Amino acid sequence: MTIKLLYFASLRERLGTPGESLELPAGVDSIAALRGHLAARGGDWQVFATSTSLRAAVNQAMAGPEAGVKAGDEVAFFPPVTGG
Amino acid sequence: MTIKLLYFASLRERLGTPGESLELPAGVDSIAALRGHLAARGGDWQVFATSTSLRAAVNQAMAGPEAGVKAGDEVAFFPPVTGG
Amino acid sequence: MSVSVQQADFDVGMETSALSAGDDGAGAVASFVGLVRGEDIHAMTLEHYPGMTEKALAEIVAQAHTRWQLRRVRVIHRVGRLLPGDRIVFVGVSSSHRGDAFAACEFIMDYLKTRAPFWKKEDTAAGGRWVDARESDDSAASRWEK
Amino acid sequence: MSVSVQQADFDVGMETSALSAGDDGAGAVASFVGLVRGEDIHAMTLEHYPGMTEKALAEIVAQAHTRWQLRRVRVIHRVGRLLPGDRIVFVGVSSSHRGDAFAACEFIMDYLKTRAPFWKKEDTAAGGRWVDARESDDSAASRWEK
Numbered sequence: 520m521t522i523k524l525l526y527f528a529s530l531r532e533r534l535g536t537p538g539e540s541l542e543l544p545a546g547v548d549s550i551a552a553l554r555g556h557l558a559a560r561g562g563d564w565q566v567f568a569t570s571t572s573l574r575a576a577v578n579q580a581m582a583g584p585e586a587g588v589k590a591g592d593e594v595a596f597f598p599p600v601t602g603g
Numbered sequence: 604m605t606i607k608l609l610y611f612a613s614l615r616e617r618l619g620t621p622g623e624s625l626e627l628p629a630g631v632d633s634i635a636a637l638r639g640h641l642a643a644r645g646g647d648w649q650v651f652a653t654s655t656s657l658r659a660a661v662n663q664a665m666a667g668p669e670a671g672v673k674a675g676d677e678v679a680f681f682p683p684v685t686g687g
Numbered sequence: 688m689s690v691s692v693q694q695a696d697f698d699v700g701m702e703t704s705a706l707s708a709g710d711d712g713a714g715a716v717a718s719f720v721g722l723v724r725g726e727d728i729h730a731m732t733l734e735h736y737p738g739m740t741e742k743a744l745a746e747i748v749a750q751a752h753t754r755w756q757l758r759r760v761r762v763i764h765r766v767g768r769l770l771p772g773d774r775i776v777f778v779g780v781s782s783s784h785r786g787d788a789f790a791a792c793e794f795i796m797d798y799l800k801t802r803a804p805f806w807k808k809e810d811t812a813a814g815g816r817w818v819d820a821r822e823s824d825d826s827a828a829s830r831w832e833k
Numbered sequence: 834m835s836v837s838v839q840q841a842d843f844d845v846g847m848e849t850s851a852l853s854a855g856d857d858g859a860g861a862v863a864s865f866v867g868l869v870r871g872e873d874i875h876a877m878t879l880e881h882y883p884g885m886t887e888k889a890l891a892e893i894v895a896q897a898h899t900r901w902q903l904r905r906v907r908v909i910h911r912v913g914r915l916l917p918g919d920r921i922v923f924v925g926v927s928s929s930h931r932g933d934a935f936a937a938c939e940f941i942m943d944y945l946k947t948r949a950p951f952w953k954k955e956d957t958a959a960g961g962r963w964v965d966a967r968e969s970d971d972s973a974a975s976r977w978e979k
Contacts, residue, residue: 528880528952529963572966579885581948595882595950599966602879602910602951603785603867603922603942612734612806613817656820663739665802679736679804683820686733686764686805687721687776687796687931700846703866711871711917717938718864719931720849725857771857785865786973789939792863796931827932 520590527597530573533563543590550575551584553594572599604674611681614657617647627674634659635668637678656683689760690744692735694767697777706759706781713758717788718779719796725771728809733766733775736804740764747798751780754794755787762795764805794831801828835906836890838881840913843923852905852927859904863934864925865942871917874955879912879921882950886910889949897926897941901933908941910951940977947974 525538547556554575558568567573575582576595588594609622631640638659642652651657659666660679672678691697699720707713723731748760763777778795782788807818837843845866853859869877894906909923924941928934953964 525882527882527950528954576882576885576950579882579888581889595885597882597950598952598963600947600950601953601964601966602881602949603946603970609736611736611804612808660736660739660804663736663742665743679739681736681804682806682817684801684804685807685818685820686735686803687800687824698846699849700844703845703849703864707866707868707918709918714868714870716866716868718849718866719935720853720862720864721931722853722860722862724860724929772853772855783870784969785867785939785942786969789865789935789942793931793935796935823930823932 522588522590523593525593525595527595529598530566530596533566535563543588547588549584549588550577550582550586550594553588554584554596567596573597574599606672606674607677609677609679611679613682614650614680617650619647627672631672633668633672634661634666634670634678637672638668638680651680657681658683689748689762690741691763692737692740692744692766693763694765696765696774697763699774699777702761702763702777702779706761706779710758710781712783713781714783715785715788716779716781717785717792718777719792720774721776721796723769723771723773723775728771728811730768730770730810732768732808732810733764734806734808735764735766739804743803744799747795747802750798751791751795755782755791756784757782757787757791760791760795762799764799764803766805797824797828797831800824835894835908836887837909838883838886838890838912839909840911842911842920843909845920845923848907848909848923848925852907852925856904856927858929859927860929861931861934862925862927863931863938864923865938866920867922867942869915869917869919869921874917874957876914876916876956878914878954878956879910880952880954881910881912885950890945893941893944893948896944897937900940901928901937902930903928903933903937906937906941908945910945910949912951943970943974943977946970 554567638651706716758781761779780788780792809816852862904927907925926934926938955962
C-alpha cells in the first residue's frame with residue numbers, strides 16, 4: 520500500500536531528494552491530507568503546510584487539494600511551472 | 604498640367620490599358636471629379652460612375668473621393684486589395 | 688531592410704533566425720507564412736503597385752512599432768506567378784515578450800490584407816478569375832481601430 | 834508526432850515547412866519561437882517532469898483542436914542546459930485561414946506557460962536562481978476561459 524512521491528525544481532533542492540516511496544498511513548486519502556502528513560516531518564518539510572504556491576499532480580495530471588490519493592498512485596509536488 | 608493615371612488588376616483588364624497621361628481639365632480637382640470625367644468617356648469607362656468598390660490612391664497613398672488632385676500627381680484606381 | 692516585395696521564394700528558417708540573431712533581449716519571435724491553397728486552382732498570379740506597395744508595407748510596420756514594444760520586424764511578399772503550396776507572404780516580429788510579438792504579427796497581416804496594393808488572379812479550370820476581397824478581412828482589420 | 838520534449842535544438846524552417854507540406858488546404862501557418870534572453874544570465878537549465886510533460890502538451894494540443902479548425906500542430910520544448918540566444922520552444926499551427934492559426938498558436942503558448950511541468954533555473958553572476966512564475970502568464974492563460 521505505497522505511493523510514489525516526486526519532488527521537482529526548487530522543492531526538490533530544498534528537500535534534498537527527487538522523491539521517495541511512501542507507505543500510505545491510514546486516513547491519508549487526499550492531496551491536502553498528504554501535505555499535512557509530510558509537513559509533520561518538521562524542518563524543511565514544513566513547506567508542505569506553509570506554502571500557498573505549491574502545486575500537485577496525481578498520476579501525471581494536475582490535482583487540487585481535494586484530489587484523492589490511493590495506493591499505487593504517483594504523486595508529484597512542485598512550484599508553479601515556468602516553461603516556454 | 605498633366606497627371607499620371609494608373610489602373611490595376613481587373614480594372615486594368617477591363618479598360619484595356621495600364622494607364623495614361625491625362626491633361627487635367629478645368630474644374631477636375633478631386634478624385635470624385637476625376638471619376639466623373641473618366642466615366643463620361645462612356646462604354647467600359649462608366650465603371651468610374653457605377654462601381655462602389657473602386658479604390659483610389661494619390662501619389663501612392665490611399666485617397667477618398669474628396670482627396671485633391673493637381674497637376675503632376677500620380678493617381679491610381681484599383682479594386683479592393685486581395686494580397687496576403 | 689525590413690520590407691521586401693519580390694518574385695523569389697524566401698527561407699523561413701533564415702528569416703526567423705535573423706529576427707533574434709545577436710539580440711540578447713529578444714525572447715519571443717512570432718511569425719506567419721501565407722500559402723497558395725490549391726483546392727481548385729492551377730496557379731495564382733499576384734499583381735501589385737510598385738512603389739506604393741513598399742510604402743504601404745513600411746507604413747504598416749511603422750504603426751506596429753508605435754503600438755507595441757518590438758525589437759525587429761520583417762515582411763516579405765511575393766509577386767508574379769505562384770503554384771499551389773507556394774509561400775506568398777512572411778511576417779515575423781521579435782519582442783522581449785510573446786504578447787507584443789503575437790499581437791503585432793497578426794496586426795501586420797490584417798492591415799496588409801486590407802491596405803497593401805496586391806491583387807490575386809486565380810488560374811482555374813474555368814479560366815482566369817480575380818479574387819474577391821473578403822468581408823472577414825475588413826472586420827479583422829477593423830478590430831485594431833478600437 | 835506532434836509533441837516533442839528534447840535536449841536538441843530544432844530547425845524552424847523544416848518544422849514550418851512540415852506543417853503545410855503536401856496539404857493543399859493549408860493556407861496559413863502561424864508559429865512562435867521562444868528564446869533564452871541573456872541580459873543578466875550566463876545560462877539556463879530547464880527541468881521537467883518526464884511523462885507528465887508530454888501528456889500535458891498533448892492535452893493542450895487536443896484542446897486547441899476542439900476550439901479551432903486546425904490542420905496540423907507541432908510543439909517542441911527543449912530541456913537541459915541552454916545559453917543566451919538559444920531556442921527554447923517552438924509552437925507551429927497550420928490552418929485554412931490565418932485567424933484560427935494565430936489564435937491556436939497563442940493559446941497553446943499561454944497554456945504551455947501555465948500548465949506544462951517545466952521549470953527554469955538561471956545561472957547568474959550571483960549563483961543559481963529559480964525563475965518565479967509570472968502573474969502576467971496566469972492572466973494571459975485565463976483570457977481563454979471566457
